[in-house]
Every structure is written in C-alpha cells, then in structure tokens.
Amino acid sequence: MISNVGSQVIRNTHQENEAKTASKASLAVDKQGDTSKIEQLKDSIANGEYQLDLKALAKKIGEEIL
Numbered sequence: 847m848i849s850n851v852g853s854q855v856i857r858n859t860h861q862e863n864e865a866k867t868a869s870k871a872s873l874a875v876d877k878q879g880d881t882s883k884i885e886q887l888k889d890s891i892a893n894g895e896y897q898l899d900l901k902a903l904a905k906k907i908g909e910e911i912l
Contacts, residue, residue: 890896 887896
C-alpha cells in the first residue's frame, strides 16, 4: 500500500505534468490561432498576385539536400 507521503508525491508529480501539458497545448493554439497571414496568402494566390522567389526556393532545396 502507498503511504500518504508517497501518494502526495505522485499526486504532485501528476499535477505538474498536467500543468506542463496544458501550457504546451495553449502555445500550440496560440501559434495556430493567427490565420491572417494564411488568409493573405490565399487571397494573393487567388488574385494572381503571389510571386514566388525561385532563387530563394532553389537555395533552400539545395540546403535541404546537402
């Protein structure tokens, strides 16, 4: 049987882990919450205004390969 002290330690550890998980989840929501840039990209693509920087793209692909 787990003593009162042991069960308290387990409970505290569990609560700390839950707090960390909740904190990470809220950060993920914050990062996903701002969709304004995505909407701007969608609009510029739909209007034919989006310009792709082929040199920068080629450089990134080269860096990923090497």
